[in-house]
Amino acid sequence: MPDIKHFKMIKRLFESIGKYFLFLGMVFRKPEKCRIFWRQFINEADKLILSSIILVGVISLFIGGVLVIQTASNLENPIIDKMYIGYMVRESLILEFCSTMVALILAGKMGSNISSEIGSMRITEQIDAMDMMGVNSAGFLVLPKVTAATILSPLLMLLSLALGLVGGYIVVETTQIIPTASYITGIKAFYKGFYIFYSCFKMSLFCFMISSIAAFNGYYSKGGSLGVGRSSTQAIVTTSILILLADLIVTQLMLY
Amino acid sequence: MIKVEHLYKSFDGKTILNDISVDYEPGKCNMIIGASGSGKTVLLKNLIGLLEPDSGEICYGDRKLSQMDYNEKKALRQNIGILFQGSALFDFATVIENVMFPMEFFTDWSEAQRRERAQYCLEKVNVIGSDNKYPNELSGGMQKRVGIARAIALNPEYLFCDEPNSGLDPYTSILIDRLIYDLTKEFNMTTVINTHDMNSILEIGDKIGFINKGSLIWQGDRHSILKTDCKELLDFVCANTLARNIIEGR
Numbered sequence: 339m340p341d342i343k344h345f346k347m348i349k350r351l352f353e354s355i356g357k358y359f360l361f362l363g364m365v366f367r368k369p370e371k372c373r374i375f376w377r378q379f380i381n382e383a384d385k386l387i388l389s390s391i392i393l394v395g396v397i398s399l400f401i402g403g404v405l406v407i408q409t410a411s412n413l414e415n416p417i418i419d420k421m422y423i424g425y426m427v428r429e430s431l432i433l434e435f436c437s438t439m440v441a442l443i444l445a446g447k448m449g450s451n452i453s454s455e456i457g458s459m460r461i462t463e464q465i466d467a468m469d470m471m472g473v474n475s476a477g478f479l480v481l482p483k484v485t486a487a488t489i490l491s492p493l494l495m496l497l498s499l500a501l502g503l504v505g506g507y508i509v510v511e512t513t514q515i516i517p518t519a520s521y522i523t524g525i526k527a528f529y530k531g532f533y534i535f536y537s538c539f540k541m542s543l544f545c546f547m548i549s550s551i552a553a554f555n556g557y558y559s560k561g562g563s564l565g566v567g568r569s570s571t572q573a574i575v576t577t578s579i580l581i582l583l584a585d586l587i588v589t590q591l592m593l594y
Numbered sequence: 595m596i597k598v599e600h601l602y603k604s605f606d607g608k609t610i611l612n613d614i615s616v617d618y619e620p621g622k623c624n625m626i627i628g629a630s631g632s633g634k635t636v637l638l639k640n641l642i643g644l645l646e647p648d649s650g651e652i653c654y655g656d657r658k659l660s661q662m663d664y665n666e667k668k669a670l671r672q673n674i675g676i677l678f679q680g681s682a683l684f685d686f687a688t689v690i691e692n693v694m695f696p697m698e699f700f701t702d703w704s705e706a707q708r709r710e711r712a713q714y715c716l717e718k719v720n721v722i723g724s725d726n727k728y729p730n731e732l733s734g735g736m737q738k739r740v741g742i743a744r745a746i747a748l749n750p751e752y753l754f755c756d757e758p759n760s761g762l763d764p765y766t767s768i769l770i771d772r773l774i775y776d777l778t779k780e781f782n783m784t785t786v787i788n789t790h791d792m793n794s795i796l797e798i799g800d801k802i803g804f805i806n807k808g809s810l811i812w813q814g815d816r817h818s819i820l821k822t823d824c825k826e827l828l829d830f831v832c833a834n835t836l837a838r839n840i841i842e843g844r
Binding site: 374 | 642643644667668669670671672674676678679680682683684685695696698699700
């Protein structure tokens, strides 16, 4: 039987959702000066996207290699052409790994970065100082982060795909687990451009969620440094769950 | 001039501010004093619009704060300088960038003009040669000075200071107080200072309001405070025995 505690929890949940959309309203207000926005945009692109290249690259390279070995060990059937291993590796990378898995990794890196940065500005009254100057603090601090993450994250997805395939190639070339020619034929077979669009779209959506939810949690941090840590953790947990949920919905809507 | 009329504020049913009415005049250091937890900061936050009162009115000149729309509040805020308790300097910006920050948003000045104005403000507060340092490279006193420089960057009509000398040694505290006092007189600002520091009160308190348990129970200046017969204020002023003995003529 639901008791008063459950109703309070549900009420809090709806309040948070409402507060999040009001927060987005503040974030997407027209920037005071476009020149300042673009400068911040470039800074955030560097901080959030460029600084993630090495992490995404290294993980993709290894996962590409691992996928080749796992797929090959599961398809040890003489009837099945070896080129299907390359094909399956490519499809796994495009459809799921390069967008969803990379987004989950970025939820940790990017999410904690954004949440703790904005959270510590909140508890040291820097955000109050901006508001009191008449500056739209949410717009100034969050809009460049959200736009940089949303617009530029598909580049990370494409990089991840390219390096994943390279990782697979290196494993194939060094271990000869399957003939290199079959792998190459496989990764070029039955190509569907829509899947790339689908994956880029997912990546953009997930990075929008990561940046906006982490910023929301940081922006409303309270309770000193412990509060900042708490909101950072909460941002990562919430974003990870919502990414998985959104993945399911988007896949259903776009692929069926 | 800032006029506060019958201001009430409560949190979760607990009254924090109870019928506060007071005027803050231009060219004066107006002080809000009281013990910790008496409601000083809540009053200051109501004055600057970070909190909304339950009832009552705050008027800036002849404009009521509660009747201002978003753009009017924004315009007013450009006319307000605030020194926060912890200085609230932006970590991501150097000293000079911190002072130039409000100018970048609200003026059409060139980079050179902004820099010139920022350097003028920094000179006013005696911060010289630290333009390219970050806030974490500065001492507490220096951070306060840069905070004041940023607060006066747009030549505001109103200056609010929340415990400007908390965490500072007595000598630096007096320097900061003097600085605020001189700037108030020079630019004819309406300065409101929230403090419980007796040195500050006696040094620069042109107009003083004592808040006790959310009510404004005494108003006067730095000369009359030592002659008061208000028991609660005497307890606050004479928290140490030496001060009590001096005031009571022993």
